[in-house]
Amino acid sequence: MSNSFLSNQEFNNSIELSILMPCLNEAETIAVCIEKAHSFLKVNKIIGEVVIADNGSTDGSQRIAEANGARVIHVKERGYGSALIDGIKATYGKYIIMGDADDSYDFTALTPFVEKLREGYDLVMGNRFRGGIKPGAMPPLHRYLGNPVLSGIGRLFFPSAIGDFHCGLRGFNREAMIKLNLKTTGMEFASEMVVKSTLHKLRISEVPTTLSPDGRTRPPHLRSWRDGWRHLRFLLIFSPRWLFLYPGLLLLLVGLVCLLALIPGPQTLGGVTFDIHTMLYASMAIIVGFQCVAFAIFSKVFAINNKIFPSDKRLESALSKITLERGIVLGLLLFLMSLMGSINAVMAWGKTSFSSLVPSITMRIAIPSVTLIVVGIQVFFNSFFLTFLASQKDE
Template sequence: MHAAEGAARPLLFTGIATQDVAAPFRAQDALELTILMPCLNEAKTVAACVEAALGFLERAGIRGEVVVADNGSTDGSRELARSAGARVIAVPDRGYGAALKGGIEAARGAYVIMGDADCSYDFSNLDAFVEQLRGGARLVMGNRFRGGIAEGAMPLLHRYLGNPVLSFIGRLFFRTDIGDFHCGIRGFHQESVAALGLVSNGMEFASEMVAKAALAGISIAEVPTTLKPDGRGRPPHLRTWRDGWRHLKFLLLFCPRWLFLYPGVMLVLAGVVGMGVLQRPWSSDAHDLRIHTMLYMAGAMVLGVQLVQLAVLTKWLGVLSGIVPQPPWLRRAQPALSLEAGLLLGAGLFAIGLIWSVGLVQQWGRSGFGPLAPTEGMRAAIPAVTLMIIGMQAVAGTLFAGAIELAWRTGRQKRHA
């Protein structure tokens, strides 16, 4: 549990006083809403954000709290936030995601609404978020493009390229209709998000939350929200290209079907169809062209099988590590993905290719091991060699997966010893 700091302050909107932050949490102290703000050197704006949030709670008559998850501020932000009425949580691990994880863990509210402590979001107007949460939505995203982006609030590159492209990829990969995948203000049921097992410490935490929520099948809603220029008077923590790449990398690795599976399946199908077409009787004029094409088809099959194998391994590793929930298809396919099944399949394909190759050598022997016709010989040799390569790929991949599982289980036993 993260260390917490704070001072007792009357909560006029609830008629109770805050508990000493060191006191244990009691069921009767349960709150409806925690307004959570990550903070790193936000001295110019954090107090105004806290006051706006407290004002909303009072106006709406909501029993709640404001929590500032401080990530190592050195400009007096903690003291300013505490004086304004927030409960301050010190989060030693650096990073946007780390601060939010610490705040979510410490939240006392059944609902949490998170937003940056830089005055870019309006904490005095959270009614739409609360309405959706009370209505049953487990995650409520803000949409800045629907609510309005003030001039100078978002760089043009982010507004017209970065956010639209990454949001489109997120919708495509995770089959959700969220229009603003990276909006910094969002609300959720504390227990629902805690159960997702979020692990990212950086800016990609925002993508991980939506991706895991979509994969878990929890209900997601979206409400318009406004974005104003931040009031910090200094460059933002967000770095366009570095953090954009981290978001994209996370989306790709989190959804291996687009990174590996679909390209792999397309390559395998292209290779199989191409091989089949090229096995038809050849005319003498097409020999050289067809033999070179067949070689490329073989390469497509080998690469495609490798990508499909990587897709399965990546998904499986994500499930093992707890990064992603186990999809139903992986649960159903587990008997076919056992070590023994993988070794048997790989050995069988290799054996077919080897027997085919031995037959070709015997055929050559019956002709007295004389000169070979390159095109006719390669027409049969290429598929045989392809089967041997794919078979060995399957065997190697299966053994690699077995080694990883053994290492993971050993490490888990040591951690629980």
């Protein structure tokens, strides 16, 4: 829509939709993408703009974009996420629709996104598996393994119904997205947007989107295994439950069951006898499991305090009962229990006039005692560290 009778500031304030494209050497396709985006705005009578977040192109993409009526933002820090973060901040629209500048998405078919945004949804994801993937548009590794697996893990780790976590065509409310304080600089930015939107309970919808083969002759910037790992790493880091809590609880449970079962004596199961060597590994499982659970709590507290995660009333209620003083007392009690076990072991040794010990007997006392002392020390120092984290809340 023309801004002939409006000042630049008045026009910027009236923009409803910004169509944002990250760009790195897209000279072959940038013009057609901009042309389609302008056509969509004109046909649908939407006051909008086309913004190109250029990430250091050396093939003249910037000049082509400006010649075709787009506004170019120069982003110095390399990376897909970096380009989009700076691009989002530089747009004027109430809503933003972002998409790749390689002509793999049809910028004349954005109506479903706009309709959902106008209905009040904060994030509208495209779904290529519902909309259709044309022959040659997506490598088989991505189509049948990478995207389904990573999207499945995302749905498992987070309460999200999104079927395609990595679709490059998506729309969102600009103000709501800026509040999420997105930070990742690489391809994992696509996952961060979905994960943080879900954690902060934004309104999310999904619409079918068609993916076509891109129009470039050069290879894509995406590196399958490297970028796949970055997505998986991000999902794990943002889910302390799956990274630390659940594995830690499993190790604790298995370790405790095995240790308690073997204290009275060897146990035979299915013709296999388990003895003190199994107790030693059970002790390790308890110690590692306990620390994993502590890491889960530390991670969640840190993330909430730094506004990465929203507040959690259940965690706050639990932490209100875990005071420094109670942690110190519990740690000292565990230490004293281990000390009593150790004294008992020494007394048993004394009854043999401090001669050679029978490991199968004495280790049944020593292993639980050592386990208690290590866990006691963990409780003691973890209590101090948790108190330190709680005091570092970012206001």
